[in-house]
């Protein structure tokens with residue numbers, strides 16, 4: 001299989017999307033404005049494929065082929081017109097994403113996607129000439145391990161664009177859900193609800209964080225508890241999403257005071273070493 005797949009932004013998500021796209025046989029162009037991050041992403045991709053070979057998940061030939069499919073580009077102006085797909089995975093800022101999407105559109109891709117986790121597709125599409133070709137493609141971290149692709153359909157997204165996004169999910173080995181463009185889509189709205197209530201339960205001293213998590217893991221077969229998940233996502237990230245959802249849906253999404261206090265104290269979860277759990281060298285203690 002062939003085709004051209006452009007990923008803009010080689011951070012956590014862009015790297016993962018490039019990984020699955022190369023594995024699906026696309027010629028991948030990874031666009032990154034920060035040369036150090038770009039080089040690091042290419043190194044990390046090589047490491048991931050090496051590890052795949054060591055674990056017997058792919059052959060040496062497949063790893064070499066995947067490596068050869070990825071080209072690093074310093075800007076969208078270096079990307080030839082007419083790619084099959086361009087997905088942006090730059091930081092979650094409306095002005096930045098709008099500018100990147102407009103530039104991406106000028107490269108005339110068949111399908112244009114955004115990996116935004118919270119900005120409405122309608123707002124991102126506002127500056128585009130062809131919003132019918134634009135759709136939300138919300139991947140999950142780590143992209144190679146998470147099966148879900150949330151396809152977010154904006155008011156101007158054409159039905160054939162949604163169909164193309166669903167077909168793309170299949171090619172990438174992902175399982176899609178198609179959702180209407182509402183704040184929090186399907187995943188964040190439900191996931192954050194559970195996380196916020198669990199934080200209120202910690203404040204109410206219902207049980208320890210470990211026992212609240214254990215109750216959901218053993219009692220409801222969740223793979224991970226809502227507080228540990230909040231530590232992994234980042235308390236600051238969850239606070240931002242809660243505020244966005246509060247503005248959209250009202251006070252049922254009001255961030256609990258404990259969450260606000262913890263973020264102010266720098267307790268951001270795994271990345272800061274302290275959240276509802278203590279973390280050391282990337283492991284929960």
Ligand code: NAD
Pocket residue numbers: 008009010011012013014031032033034037089090091092093096100115116117118138139140141
């Ligand atoms: P990140 O900060 O790790 O990476 C963003 C990258 O984009 C950086 O390397 C940055 O240098 C680069 N960049 C900035 N401006 C650019 C430009 N004009 N052109 C090219 N590259 C540019 O961010 P991330 O965590 O990968 O998140 C990216 C997007 O994915 C955000 O919209 C985020 O909300 C969403 N998302 C994140 C997660 C997650 O768990 N991290 C999950 C789902 C969705």
